[in-house]
Amino acid sequence: MSGASQAMHFKARAGDKLADRILQGALKKAQPLFTAKRRKGMASLAADGLDFAAMRAAAQAIRQRVLDDLDVWLEIFEARAVAAGAEVLWARDGAEAARLIVELAQREGVRTVTKSKSMLSEEAGLNAALTAAGIRPVETDLGEYIVQLAQEPPSHIIAPAVHKTIAQVEALFAEAHGRPQLARTSADIPKMADEARQVLRRDFLAADMGISGANFLIAETGSAALVTNEGNGRMVTTLPRLHVVLTGIEKIVPTLEDFATLMRLLPRSATGQDISNYVSLLTGSRRDGDLDGPQKTVFVLVDNGRAGLLGGAFEPMLRCIRCGACMNHCPVYFALGGHAYGWVYPGPMGSVLTPLYTGLENALDLPHASTGCNQCGSVCPVGIPLPDLLHGLREAQNARGLRPPGERLTMRLWGWLARHPRSYRLLIRLAARYLHWLGDDDAAGRRIRIFGLAPAWTAGRDLPVGPGRSFFEQYAARKRD
Amino acid sequence: MRVALYVTCLVDLMRPAIGFAALRLIEACGCEVVVPPAQTCCGQPAWNAGNRPLAIELARKAIGELENYDAIVVPSGSCADQIRNVYPQLLADQPAWAERARRVAGNCRELTTFLHEMSRSTAEIPDFPGEFAGSATYHDSCKGLRALGVKEQPRELLARVRGLTLREMDECEACCGFGGAFSVRFADVSTRIVDDKCAAIARTGADAVIGGDLGCLLNIEGRLRRLGDQTTRVLHIAEVLAGGDGS
Numbered sequence: 020m021s022g023a024s025q026a027m028h029f030k031a032r033a034g035d036k037l038a039d040r041i042l043q044g045a046l047k048k049a050q051p052l053f054t055a056k057r058r059k060g061m062a063s064l065a066a067d068g069l070d071f072a073a074m075r076a077a078a079q080a081i082r083q084r085v086l087d088d089l090d091v092w093l094e095i096f097e098a099r100a101v102a103a104g105a106e107v108l109w110a111r112d113g114a115e116a117a118r119l120i121v122e123l124a125q126r127e128g129v130r131t132v133t134k135s136k137s138m139l140s141e142e143a144g145l146n147a148a149l150t151a152a153g154i155r156p157v158e159t160d161l162g163e164y165i166v167q168l169a170q171e172p173p174s175h176i177i178a179p180a181v182h183k184t185i186a187q188v189e190a191l192f193a194e195a196h197g198r199p200q201l202a203r204t205s206a207d208i209p210k211m212a213d214e215a216r217q218v219l220r221r222d223f224l225a226a227d228m229g230i231s232g233a234n235f236l237i238a239e240t241g242s243a244a245l246v247t248n249e250g251n252g253r254m255v256t257t258l259p260r261l262h263v264v265l266t267g268i269e270k271i272v273p274t275l276e277d278f279a280t281l282m283r284l285l286p287r288s289a290t291g292q293d294i295s296n297y298v299s300l301l302t303g304s305r306r307d308g309d310l311d312g313p314q315k316t317v318f319v320l321v322d323n324g325r326a327g328l329l330g331g332a333f334e335p336m337l338r339c340i341r342c343g344a345c346m347n348h349c350p351v352y353f354a355l356g357g358h359a360y361g362w363v364y365p366g367p368m369g370s371v372l373t374p375l376y377t378g379l380e381n382a383l384d385l386p387h388a389s390t391g392c393n394q395c396g397s398v399c400p401v402g403i404p405l406p407d408l409l410h411g412l413r414e415a416q417n418a419r420g421l422r423p424p425g426e427r428l429t430m431r432l433w434g435w436l437a438r439h440p441r442s443y444r445l446l447i448r449l450a451a452r453y454l455h456w457l458g459d460d461d462a463a464g465r466r467i468r469i470f471g472l473a474p475a476w477t478a479g480r481d482l483p484v485g486p487g488r489s490f491f492e493q494y495a496a497r498k499r500d
Numbered sequence: 501m502r503v504a505l506y507v508t509c510l511v512d513l514m515r516p517a518i519g520f521a522a523l524r525l526i527e528a529c530g531c532e533v534v535v536p537p538a539q540t541c542c543g544q545p546a547w548n549a550g551n552r553p554l555a556i557e558l559a560r561k562a563i564g565e566l567e568n569y570d571a572i573v574v575p576s577g578s579c580a581d582q583i584r585n586v587y588p589q590l591l592a593d594q595p596a597w598a599e600r601a602r603r604v605a606g607n608c609r610e611l612t613t614f615l616h617e618m619s620r621s622t623a624e625i626p627d628f629p630g631e632f633a634g635s636a637t638y639h640d641s642c643k644g645l646r647a648l649g650v651k652e653q654p655r656e657l658l659a660r661v662r663g664l665t666l667r668e669m670d671e672c673e674a675c676c677g678f679g680g681a682f683s684v685r686f687a688d689v690s691t692r693i694v695d696d697k698c699a700a701i702a703r704t705g706a707d708a709v710i711g712g713d714l715g716c717l718l719n720i721e722g723r724l725r726r727l728g729d730q731t732t733r734v735l736h737i738a739e740v741l742a743g744g745d746g747s
Contacts, residue, residue, distance in 0.1 A: 034688060350674065350693040390677060393646045394675060422549075437558055440537070454514075461730070476687055477722075483722060486517075489512050
C-alpha cells in the first residue's frame with residue numbers, strides 16, 4: 020500500500036490479470052451489477068423530473084467555478100474551518116502529507132488509528148508511513164478492511180475489494196480472526212460483515228485518531244462532507260479524540276446548496292442510490308456541551324500535482340468527484356481489474372491521473388489503454404471528456420519523444436504513403452493480393468489464422484480477408500468497361 | 501445532388517463490397533456519386549496515436565478532395581466522426597483552413613444517417629433492394645453512437661428490409677474492444693472484451709450480426725470464427741440494404 024507507481028508494467032500486468040481465472044470470475048460478476056445500479060440511479064433521477072444532461076451541466080459549472088479561483092476558495096475554506104475550531108495543514112505532496120500526520124500522531128501519543136476510505140491516503144502511502152512509525156492503522160470500510168488483510172491496495176475507488184471472491188474473503192477472515200474456514204455463499208455476506216463489525220468495534224473504541232477522506236470541502240461553512248454507506252465513517256470521525264481529514268485541494272465546493280446539487284448526481288452515478296445511507300457534514304471540533312465529536316480536528320489538504328493542472332489542458336480532470344462511473348462503464352477496466360493500472364487510481368480517470376501525477380514517462384501505456392469508446396465520458400456526472408484527455412496525453416508523449424522508435428518509423432512510412440495516393444494505391448493493391456493469398460477458405464469465408472505481420476491480432480482472432488482486389492482496383496476496372 | 505463517397509482505407513483493403521454497396525445505395529436515392537480518386541485515409545490512426553501534425557496534414561488533404569460536393573458519405577462511424585468532429589477541431593486556429601474544415605464537416609454524413617435523412621426528406625426514394633431471410637442483431641459502434649448519434653437510423657432502415665427480424669442483444673451499445681491500434685497494441689485485452697460481445701450475439705440466436713463500422717466487424721467476425729462459430733454471418737449494414745453479393 021505505497022504511493023510508488025508500478026504503472027510502467029501495465030502491459031505485462033494485463034496479461035497476468037487476463038490469466039487470473041478467479042479475478043476474471045469476480046469481474047464478470049461485478050460488471051453487470053455496477054451498470055445496472057447506475058441505470059437505476061438515472062431512472063430515479065428522471066422519475067424526480069430531473070434531466071441528466073441539465074444536472075450534469077450544473078454540476079460541471081459548480082466544479083469549474085471552484086477551479087477558476089481555487090486559491091481564493093481555499094483561503095475562504097481555511098478561514099471558515101479555523102473559525103469553526105479546526106486546524107488546517109497544507110501538504111505539497113503525498114510524502115509531506117504522510118509526514119504531517121505521523122508527526123501529529125507521535126506528538127499526541129497515538130497508537131491506533133482507525134481509517135475510513137481515503138484514496139489520498141493511498142497517494143500518500145500513509146499506512147506504510149504510520150506502520151513504520153509504530154502506529155497501527157486499521158481500515159474500517161469493509162472493502163478496505165478486506166484489502167488491508169490481503170495486504171493489497173484497493174482495486175476500485177468506491178469498491179476496493181471488488182476483485183475478491185467470497186471464498187477469498189472467507190480465507191482472509193478465517194486467518195485474521197483465528198477461526199476455521201467455512202463454506203460461504205453470497206447469503207453469508209451479512210454474517211461476514213457482522214463478523215468484521217465485531218472485530219472492528221474494539222479498534223473503534225481503542226483508537227486515538229480517526230482519519231477520513233472528504234468527498235467535498237464546503238467553503239461557506241468550513242466543513243468536510245462525507246458520503247458513506249457503512250456507518251464506519253461516523254465512528255472514525257466522532258469516537259477518537261483526534262480527527263484528521265485527508266483530502267485533495269480540488270475537493271472544494273462553494274456552498275451547501277452546491278453540495279446538494281452535486282449530491283443529486285454522486286450517489287446515483289456511483290451506486291444508483293438516491294442518497295447514500297450516511298451523509299455527514301463535519302464542522303470544527305467538539306464544542307462545549309457537545310456530547311461527542313473529536314477534541315481536535317485537523318484538515319490535511321494535499322496538492323500532489325493538482326495545482327499544476329490548473330489553467331491547462333488537463334484542468335477538467337480536477338472536476339472529478341470520484342464516483343467511479345467511468346471505470347464501472349469501462350471495458351478495459353472490467354477486462355483487467357484495477358490493480359493492472361499500477362498506481363492509486365484505476366480505469367479511465369486513473370489512466371489520466373497517473374501520468375499527470377507520477378510523470379508522463381512513468382506510465383506510457385495508460386493513455387493508450389482505451390478503445391476510445393467514450394462510455395466513460397458519456398456517464399461522467401461532471402462532464403469530463405476523458406477520451407479527449409487521454410488523447411491529449413498521447414499528444415504530449417509524442418511531443419516529448421516518448422513513443423518507441425519502431426512506432427515512430429511506422430507512422431512516418433504510413434503517413435508518407437497516405438499523402439501519396441499513387442504509391443498508396445499500388446501498395447494497397449499488392450497488400451490486398453497478399454492478404455488474399457495468405458488466407459484459407461472455408462464455409463464461413465476466407466481468413467488468415469496466423470498473420471506474421473500482426474501476430475498479436477491473430478493470437479486470439481482470425482483475420483477475415485477480402486477478395487484479393489482492392490475497392491479502387493475494382494472500381495478502376497469497372498470504369499474502363 | 502452530387503455526393504462524394506469516402507470509401508475508407510479499411511473497406512478499400514479488406515472488404516470492397518461495402519464500398520460498392522454504399523455506392524448503389526446512394527445512387528438509389530437519386531444522387532450522382534463520385535469516388536474522389538486521390539482519397540487514402542482520413543488520418544484517424546495518426547490522430548489516435550497522438551500525432552497531431554500528421555493528422556492535420558491528412559485532414560487538409562482530405563478537405564481538398566472533398567469540398568466540392570453537396571454531401572460526403574462515409575460507410576463508417578469512426579471515419580465520419582474524424583471528418584465531422586475532429587477536422588474542425590484540428591484546423592480551428594488556421595484561418596485559411598478553419599472555414600473549409602467546417603464546411604466539409606457539415607456536409608459529411610455517416611452512411612445510415614445519410615440514407616435515413618434522404619428517405620425522410622424525399623418522397624420518391626425506393627425501398628432499398630436488400631432482402632434478408634432470417635434474424636439479425638445490431639452492434640452499435642462507439643463513434644457512430646456516441647459521437648454522431650447513430651442509433652435509430654440503422655434500425656429504421658433495417659426495419660424496411662424484407663424478411664429481416666431484428667433481435668437486440670444485451671449491451672448492444674457496449675464497445676466490442678476493437679479501438680483501432682488498441683486491438684493490436686493490447687490484443688489480449690481486446691480479445692477479452694470482444695468475448696463479451698460474441699457471447700451477447702450468441703445469446704440472441706440471430707443468424708447475423710450487423711454493424712456500420714468494418715473495424716468492429718473484423719474484430720467480431722475474427723473472434724467468432726476463432727471460437728468455432730462458422731455460421732453467424734457478420735455483415736455491414738450497406739451489404740444488407742443493397743442486397744446481392746455486394747460486388
